[in-house]
Structures are given as C-alpha cells and as structure tokens.
Amino acid sequence: MNxxxxxxxxxxxxxxxxxxxxxxxxxxxxxxxxxxxxxVQEHAHCDIRTVSEECEVDPNQIRQWVREERLEFAxxxxxxxxxxxxxxxxxxxxxxxxxxxxxxxxxxxxxKPATPVQQAxxxxxxxxxxxxxLDS
Numbered sequence: 001m002n003x004x005x006x007x008x009x010x011x012x013x014x015x016x017x018x019x020x021x022x023x024x025x026x027x028x029x030x031x032x033x034x035x036x037x038x039x040v041q042e043h044a045h046c047d048i049r050t051v052s053e054e055c056e057v058d059p060n061q062i063r064q065w066v067r068e069e070r071l072e073f074a075x076x077x078x079x080x081x082x083x084x085x086x087x088x089x090x091x092x093x094x095x096x097x098x099x100x101x102x103x104x105x106x107x108x109x110x111x112k113p114a115t116p117v118q119q120a121x122x123x124x125x126x127x128x129x130x131x132x133x134l135d136s
Contacts, residue, residue: 001014002016004020006022007020007021008021008022032057033070035055036071037071039054044074045076046073046077046079047078048062048079066081066091066092066093067094069092073092083095085103086098086099
C-alpha cells in the first residue's frame with residue numbers, strides 16, 4: 001500500500017498512478033478543466049491570463065493542460081507556447097510538428113530489427129578432414 005500526501009490539500013491518500021493528488025482534488029481539478037474548456041470554446045480569441053481570471057484557475061495549470069494537449073486555443077489566438085526543442089511558436093503540446101517527425105525518425109532508426117547472424121561453416125578440427133580407410 002502506497003500512502004502519500006496530496007500536493008494540493010495535503011491529505012493522506014492511497015496513491016496508485018498519475019499525479020500525486022487525492023481523488024477528491026482530482027475530481028475538483030477535472031471540474032475546473034471542464035469550466036476552462038467551455039470558456040475557451042465560447043471565447044475563442046482569449047488569452048491565458050483572461051481565462052485564468054474569469055475561471056479562477058491558476059495560469060500555470062492552464063499552461064499544463066495546453067502542454068498535455070488536453071486544451072487547445074484557436075489558431076489566430078494570442079496564446080502561444082514555444083517548442084521545447086527548437087523554440088518555434090506552437091498552439092498546444094510540447095513540440096512542433098517538424099520536431100515530432102524528426103524525433104520519430106530518430107527513434108525509429110535507433111531501434112533496428114535484429115539481423116540473423118550467419119554462422120560460418122564449422123571446420124573440422126582434425127588435420128585433414130578427408131575420408132580415411134582402415135586396412136584390414
């Protein structure tokens with residue numbers, strides 16, 4: 001049994017997987033997410049600061065949802081994040097499309113299927129591996 005303190009409310013809870021927050025805080029966070037999502041859908045050209053003030057949610061939490069690709073702003077919105085690899089402006093996630101493709105190719109090339117090793121024919125260890133006859 002893995003017991004931990006919730007990072008939001010500091011209560012003890014049985015930790016299984018995911019972020020270290022209790023089920024009650026997780027439900028509360030999901031309700032906040034749905035409220036932010038609805039606000040962003042209704043106000044497509046808003047920025048993170050406005051959403052944060054209107055929905056009373058921490059701007060860092062909103063950025064985290066955008067990085068996790070759970071939340072995405074309109075293409076012509078003022079909201080923009082930077083690709084963690086090249087610094088190009090993106091609307092959601094951690095990496096731009098070009099970096100995603102490049103990393104996928106790099107990872108794909110690093111894991112190559114194992115080629116079967118061809119064994120060299122074994123040589124007879126005797127001096128001359130010819131057929132011999134015994135005199136009778």
